Amino acid sequence: MDISRRTLITAGLGAGLVIALPGTAVADQRNSEASLPADPFTLGIASGDPWPDGFVIWTRLALSPLAEDGLGGMPTRTVGVAWEVAEDPAMRRVVRRGVQQAVPASAHSVHVELRGLKPGREYFYRFRAGRHISPVGRTLTSPAWYETPAALAMSFASCAQYEHGFFTAYRRLAEDQPDLVLHLGDYQYEYKKDSYVVGGGNVRDHEGPETVTLEGYRQRHAQYKSDADLQAAHAAAPWLVVWDDHEVDNNWADEAPENADPAQLNDSASNFRIRRAAAFKAYYENMPLRPPSIPAGADMKIYRTVQWGQLANFHMMDTRQYRDDQLAGDGWRKNVGERLAEDRTITGPGQEQWLLDGFRKSTARWDILGQQVFFAERDRNKAPDIDDVSMDGWDGYAASRRRITQGWVDAKVRNAVVLTGDVHRSWANDVKVDFKDPHAPVVGSELVCTSVTSNGNGTGSVTDPTMAWNPHLKFYNDQRGYVRTTITRDAMTADYRVLDYVSAPGSAVSTKATFGIQDGVPGLQRRG
Template identity: 65%
Template structure:
């Protein structure tokens, strides 16, 4: 059989069931650290944080792991001895590793919190692969990944999911587990992968379900420890092992609502903010499957980048935090003249030029922006006064207009914006002029709810939602937890808005709340399915939904 032959086992049963460390055939024997004079052997498996892959290309991807025998160690170094460990890795064409196509050794160094990033190329395009690591006598869980199609081909239909906002304290990561069971080809995480608060600072009604360990993250040790606490969650590990990821941050990976070199609340001085930002960037790189082009340099980190999935899709992954102007008018929801200042930007000039140049050069069927905050206008005032969020693109109207016109001028075939941040599912038509309902539709926005942030949330009938009545281009809203699963082919992009009924108790089932289709060359959304509100859920809600705007504004702005 050729090395890139079909898999020998059902991949879902293999990955979702989990291959615990040491349960697969061992990698080639290697001398232990103890026998080579480096000290005692590790007392337990160091693969407590799982494995991951990311940034796939047509001939390779990044493999990641991080060694930690005590994930919550206060030093942030996972209880690992202060020495470098050789880490063996293997990539195979089958999940039982009968057909190994590449193997090698990488170094896990204390200076990088014993993280490992392996960048591979020279593999075949559009193929599944499996990978694993070994240190001393310990073998990691197995991860599944894949390469993108060849740049000259479309490849098979792409199954892509995107997620955001996983607050450890607010609930279990059930949606990560259900996402792993979907076995997508690609997963996008659009920010708020972790939260910075100390325990019981950011709470939900009834109290948090579990606690953050350690103080608010401000130091390198603190950010490393917090990442390890999140990575130690088995549901998150399952999602990482199921498919390659494309990651970008939002605010909570550093500090709530930070903007470039400005921290959240200037009235409360943070003289160490730039050191905090550098520490957060370092820990983020150490804990994500990113290429060496994203290695931080002090307070700077190159995170915006472009990933091509054959001719099917160009993914433009944006960074709307590191280069933005400070939020206008004191942040929050405001009627704010600064929002329309043409000099203000949410991306910075260099990233904006990079994005528009990418539109001009793209020959992809679908141009997809993976980014953080709400793109479409979202006015919460039914009267003539416009009241919008200064933390979203509404606070940077000229920046949004330039990018929208950029894809129109470039003749982009299908523009789709993917968004996180707001802890609810939304879907929207994108307009040239949001104040004119008859204005031309020029694209679509899909917004993923949170994995857990905000607790269980609630079901509702979108037809009753006040935001949708004020903003006719907003087509859908749901306040439960979950993710969005898409299927992309040459003729359409189908988006299933997946939800779980609760996250305060583990193990909930997932179902599709609504489905939208975007047809090739037809901007805008067609709703093809909407699951009715459960009678019990409807009974729990008060009124007809007219209080939703106040609830949303409160949830999005009243953070500690």
């Protein structure tokens, strides 16, 4: 039944709330109250994938988040979860309410897809299970398709290794009160305790073994979701999420795992698909995603476009599930000619065609690619006849990059901006179709966010030697943080927000650099 057409009888928000629905809903609510002796909202709440008439709101019930079976200490029964959406944070002007059944088979996660709301509006939401009430979250609908809003405050982040530091960057991001948050992957890491240690030692530990099974992935997501700073960021604004590699396995590529290890279900492509299916199921259970992203075994579609009126298109990409395997290992290699092969792809042909079609159909001022790995060429060797590039980034798939870049040029995309995570450092880059030609025009920009915590505090360095012979690389910084942007009709401004440290909670945040991109003028302009 359509959520907006449900008939509900409510008795207020005080103790003893019962929501009456046809069938067994009343009994389910009473049973849930009797069976949940403690707060089940330990993993927080979230919203995501906004559209002009709605969004997804999410929660997952867990009495004991770190339970080894991944089920959060919940009873093996369905629990009725009441939800409501209001126009005010006090939840007095309620516009939608209903009950969703949280079932054990989905780790008691709840996804409610709202429709029929007003475009370009701020809303608030919360959940209830028995006598327990969740915190209130803030979210937004996107503007109507034909509207061009005056501005959008969007922040993006990636790479939050729980063991390497505290998630203060998420707290500071929330305090900026963005309208939209993009997470570009490595939301969680798969490693067991003490297998990925930052210099100076890890400041906290993962629970459980390396994530391989559904139970393990559910437990790991729950450990991350238990973090109060991450919960604050989710409650502040709607998120658009995509994964990178660590949500499954380091540097995985389609059906190829990082290592062949029978003990890790990695001894064959078929066994890796078992692991991938477990990771995908847990990922969906723990993210505010719409039904089209429900996984089908080892396949899950996360690439999609979210339109913010006529101001911006957000093309959220997947550069892991459909890519060719990395060449010559996963790291940096010299003179690997095969990386230039025309048939190599990092997107797969279906996703590439979807993106090129999106460029051709776009009428937005800004077309923004939310993706995972370094896009611009980054050659570590200054000799003109030797290249030394990463096989895991777009340099390992050069023809794929050229087709995408030439695609937005041919489609006359007004302003193309690539957003990137993965590399645990901040970068700001001009984008060309041909990076080898020093006279080739700049056709777009790339903003690379550093990590939330991965690699620890960082050195604070603002120089990288490769910039000397890669003149399109305009900025570098080795500190932790995120990027805060303001998007208007006339410009996109990006503030590189950095923390003093992540080895302890509570660091202050500051702006290390600010770049602007003018409407219709490809390339970056340093503003601070």
